[in-house]
Amino acid sequence: GAGVSQSPSNKVTEKGKDVELRCDPISGHTALYWYRQRLGQGLEFLIYFQGNSAPDKSGLPSDRFSAERTGESVSTLTIQRTQQEDSAVYLCASSLGWGDTQYFGPGTRLTVL
Amino acid sequence: DQQVKQNSPSLSVQEGRISILNCDYTNSMFDYFLWYKKYPAEGPTFLISISSIKDKNEDGRFTVFLNKSAKHLSLHIVPSQPGDSAVYFCAARNYGGSQGNLIFGKGTKLSVKP
Numbered sequence: 001g002a003g004v005s006q007s008p009s010n011k012v013t014e015k016g017k018d019v020e021l022r023c024d025p026i027s028g029h030t031a032l033y034w035y036r037q038r039l040g041q042g043l044e045f046l047i048y049f050q051g052n053s054a055p056d057k058s059g060l061p062s063d064r065f066s067a068e069r070t071g072e073s074v075s076t077l078t079i080q081r082t083q084q085e086d087s088a089v090y091l092c093a094s095s096l097g098w099g100d101t102q103y104f105g106p107g108t109r110l111t112v113l
Numbered sequence: 114d115q116q117v118k119q120n121s122p123s124l125s126v127q128e129g130r131i132s133i134l135n136c137d138y139t140n141s142m143f144d145y146f147l148w149y150k151k152y153p154a155e156g157p158t159f160l161i162s163i164s165s166i167k168d169k170n171e172d173g174r175f176t177v178f179l180n181k182s183a184k185h186l187s188l189h190i191v192p193s194q195p196g197d198s199a200v201y202f203c204a205a206r207n208y209g210g211s212q213g214n215l216i217f218g219k220g221t222k223l224s225v226k227p
Contacts, residue, residue, distance in 0.1 A: 004156070033214055042117070042202065043157070043217040059214065091156055099206075101147075102215065104156030 002026075004105035006092050012111045013082055021077045021108045025094030032075050033093045033102060034067055043091060049075065050098050082112045116140045117205050119218035126225050132190040134221050136203030139184065143205040147215065148177060148188050151200045160201075161188070193225045 005024045013019050025032050034046040045059040049069040060066070064082075069075040079086055089109050093102040118137045126132045136146075144165035149157035163170040163177045163186065170177050176189045190197055200222045204215040 035214075035217075040219070042119075042219040043204075043215075045214040045216070048214050056214070093156070099145075101159050101162070103159065104149075106154065106156045 004092055004094055004103055006090075006105040006108050008108060009106065010109045010111075012113065014113050015084060016081055018078065018080045019082055019110060021079075021090050021110070023075045023077070023092030023094075023105060025073070025075070025092070026103060028072075028096065029094035029103075030072050030097050031095040031100070031102075032069055033095075034075070034077050035091045035093065036088045037091060037107075038088045046077070046090075079110075082110075084112050086110060087112045115218075116143075117203055117216050117218040119201075119203055119221050121221050122219070123222040123224070126193045126223065128195055128225055128227050129192045132188075132193045132197065132223055132225065134188040134190075134201050134203075134223065136186045136188075136218055137184060138186075138205050140205070140207070140216075141184070142207045143216075145206045146177070146179060146186050147204045147206070148175075149202045149204060149217075150197075151202060151220070157202055190223075193223075195225045195227050198223055198225045 007022045030051045032049045035043040037043050047067045048056040064080045067077045089107040091107045093104045095102045147162040148160040150160045151157040161172050161175050179186045200220040202220045203218040
C-alpha cells in the first residue's frame, strides 16, 4: 500500500555522464508522469505514460532525455551526456487513470558538476 | 510563456489568521484546477481541486475559489496553523485535451508564525 517511490533520492554526477532515475508507481495506477523542478521554478512536465498507449514525450527538453515504462509498473528516466542545466529535482507521479488525481513521489535530486 | 502564474513567491501569516494564496492562468481551455502542498524533501501532495463548472469548493479549513471571467483562483486557509507552512503549487489541466499532465505555477511559500 506504499505510495510512489523513487530512487536514488540524491544523485551527483559529472558533466557528460549518463544517469538513470527510477520510479515505482502506486500498484494499479495506469498513468505515470515525470516532471522536473529546477531551483526557484515550478514543476515542468517531461513525459506521460498511459497504459499501453504510446507515451506523450512532448515535454522532453532534448533528445538526451528518454524514458521507458514496463507495462504498468516501473519507469526509468535516462539522461545521457548530462549537462549542468540538467541539475534539478526529478519528480514522478502516478494516477489511477487518465485525468485522476496524481500522487507524487519524493523526487530525485540530481546535481551535475 | 507561463500559463499558470503565482505572482507571490512568499507569504507570511500569523497563526489563527486567514491565508490567501492566489493563482492566475491564461489558457481558457483549462477546466480543472488543483492545489498541491509541498514540504521540503518531499513530493507535492494533493490538497484540493475545483472544476470550472463550480466557483467554490470547500474541504475543512481549505477553500478554493474560481473566477473564470478573471481567470483567477485562490486558496483560502482558515484558521492557518504552523503545520500549514509549506510551498503551495497551483496546477491546471485541460481536461478535454489529449494530455493528462498538469501545468504548474512556480509556487508560493507560506510561513505561518505561532
